[in-house]
Amino acid sequence: MKMILLFLMSVCTVAAAQAQEQPLKLVAFEGKAQGTYYIVKYLAPDTASLQGRIDSVFAVIDQSLSLYKPGSLINQFNASGDVKMDEHMRNVVDKAMYASKATNGIFDITVKPLVYLWGFGVTKPSFRGVPPADSIKKALSYVGYRYLSVKGDHLTTTKKGVQIDCNGIAQGYTVDVLGRFLEQQGIRNYLVDVGGELCAKGVNQQGKSWRIGIERPAPGDTTYEPIQAMVELKNMGIATSGNYRRFFDQGRTRFAHTIDPVTGVALHNQIISVTVIAKDCFTADAFDNPLILMGVEKGLKFIAQHPAYGLEALYIYKAADGSIKEAYSKGFSQYFFVP
Numbered sequence: 184m185k186m187i188l189l190f191l192m193s194v195c196t197v198a199a200a201q202a203q204e205q206p207l208k209l210v211a212f213e214g215k216a217q218g219t220y221y222i223v224k225y226l227a228p229d230t231a232s233l234q235g236r237i238d239s240v241f242a243v244i245d246q247s248l249s250l251y252k253p254g255s256l257i258n259q260f261n262a263s264g265d266v267k268m269d270e271h272m273r274n275v276v277d278k279a280m281y282a283s284k285a286t287n288g289i290f291d292i293t294v295k296p297l298v299y300l301w302g303f304g305v306t307k308p309s310f311r312g313v314p315p316a317d318s319i320k321k322a323l324s325y326v327g328y329r330y331l332s333v334k335g336d337h338l339t340t341t342k343k344g345v346q347i348d349c350n351g352i353a354q355g356y357t358v359d360v361l362g363r364f365l366e367q368q369g370i371r372n373y374l375v376d377v378g379g380e381l382c383a384k385g386v387n388q389q390g391k392s393w394r395i396g397i398e399r400p401a402p403g404d405t406t407y408e409p410i411q412a413m414v415e416l417k418n419m420g421i422a423t424s425g426n427y428r429r430f431f432d433q434g435r436t437r438f439a440h441t442i443d444p445v446t447g448v449a450l451h452n453q454i455i456s457v458t459v460i461a462k463d464c465f466t467a468d469a470f471d472n473p474l475i476l477m478g479v480e481k482g483l484k485f486i487a488q489h490p491a492y493g494l495e496a497l498y499i500y501k502a503a504d505g506s507i508k509e510a511y512s513k514g515f516s517q518y519f520f521v522p
Contacts (some may be wrong), residue, residue, distance in 0.1 A: 207372070209388045216241040217354060218251065219378030225365055226372040226388060233368065240364055241357070247271040248353045250305045261295070261346040265339045275349050275356050276331070276338055282352070282469040283328040285492065286485075289473040291444035293330060295348035296322040301449045303429060303440040304348075313433055319447040326444050351441075354380045355422050355468020362464075375464075379423050382464040383416035392417040394520050397458050397497065414518040420464030424471035425456030443476050452478055453501045460495045460518055470494055479510050486512045 207226035212234045214221055223237060247256045247269050260266035268276065282290040298304050300322045302311035314322075330342045354377045361375045362382045372385030374393045383393035392415040414421070426439035438449040457475040461467040470492065474482040479498045486494045495515040502508045 207388075212237075214238065217245065217249070217357065217377065219354070220376075221378070222374075222376040223361065223365075224374045224387075225370045226385070227370055233365070237361060237364070240361055244271050244353070244357050244360065248275060248349050250348060250350070257347060257349060260338055260340075264343060264345065265337065268336050268338050271356070271360070272338070273333075273336060275352060276333060276347075278356070278465060278469055279349065279352055280328060280331070280333070282473065285489070286470075286473040288328060288445055289443070289476055290351070290469065291326060291328045292347040292349050292351070293326050293328055293345050294351075294442050294444040295346040296325045297442045297444065297447050298348050298440070301438070301440075301442060303442070303449075313438065313449075323447045326447070351472050352465070352469050354378050355420065355464040355466075358382045358420065358464040358468075380421070380464050380468050381416070382420040384418050386417070391415075395421060397423070397456075397499075413520040414460070415520045416460070416518065419460055419462065419518075420467045421458060421460050422464055422467035422471045423456055423458045424475045426450055426454065426475075441472050441475060450476060454478065455499045455501060455507070457482065457499075458497045460515065462493050466493065471496075483510065483512055 205228040207228060208230050209224065210227055210230050210232060211222070211224040212232055213223070214234065216238070223234070245252050245255065248271060249255045250257060252258070256266050256269060256272050266272075276292070279290070279292045295304075297319070300314050300318060325342065325344050325346070327345075330340050330345045331347070332339045332341055358375050358377050358380050359382055361377070362373065362384060365373045365375070366384075372387070374383045374387070375381060381395060383395070387393050394413050394415055396413050424441060426437060426441070429440035432438075436451050438451050441450040442448070443450070454475055457471055459467040459471045459474060461470070474485070474496055477485060479500055482496060482498065486492075486496055495512045495518070497509060497511040497515050499507060499509050
């Protein structure tokens with residue numbers, strides 16, 4: 184009996200070694216979700232696609248956090264001011280409150296009334312332009328993360344009429360959830376991209392860190408293209424906030440969809456984009472909007488003064504002479520890919 188057991192153990196050991204030696208193949212697919220695109224790439228012993236199961240993960244998260252989905256938990260809260268959260272909504276709300284406190288309210292998911300006032304909500308506006316000052320003041324009276332109360336798995340508001348919009352953080356969260364799903368399938372090397380928010384783990388098919396291009400506007404400011412430099416990511420998340428995808432121009436001023444919850448005014452500085460790298464995409468996405476609202480000088484100072492957040496950022500902005508400039512935090516340069 185002992186000899187048989189030893190033989191079986193040796194067979195299992197050989198089989199495990201052979202499985203580990205199987206060459207990994209690149210599997211890649213893309214689709215539409217959360218009002219944008221998604222791309223998933225990973226290395227696996229076979230080319231069986233997990234896209235159907237990935238789509239199911241999106242569906243579950245949308246049932247929690249999508250403003251587009253009737254009956255979602257977030258829409259239930261916005262209708263009544265009270266909801267029993269699932270795990271996804273609880274995670275996002277907790278992270279949002281954390282980011283709000285860290286930035287003194289520059290990040291705030293109760294910004295929804297302002298988002299709609301400026302014409303950037305989920306419904307197509309009949310008019311998009313700078314709202315009257317009194318309308319901004321009225322909308323601001325319903326904005327403030329301190330109006331939210333979390334007790335156990337219940338989210339309530341202490342002020343009637345307060346509503347939330349998690350679009351500024353939900354995609355980063357989704358990216359990390361998809362990454363964890365892949366890991367549960369035994370996948371250790373992958374890249375997940377949801378609307379430009381990404382996480383990268385392990386290596387690509389060449390056995391090197393995943394390489395990602397950072398967008399910048401092309402001439403005319405209506406499209407975008409990768410900058411000459413790229414970044415290499417391994418076990419990190421990256422998120423970008425910019426003014427070149429959803430915006431309107433009024434006079435000579437461009438107003439982007441990122442709304443300052445403190446002033447009630449849409450982003451209209453000379454910053455084109457800020458790209459944030461952090462330990463995970465959830466964290467990067469939580470801070471990219473606050474950093475673009477802070478501006479280059481204050482944003483870089485914030486990162487330097489708060490190393491515990493683990494943030495690095497690259498700003499692309501328009502200088503006074505119209506030229507495109509870049510500025511980045513001290514640790515960002517370590518991620519640049521140099522051929």
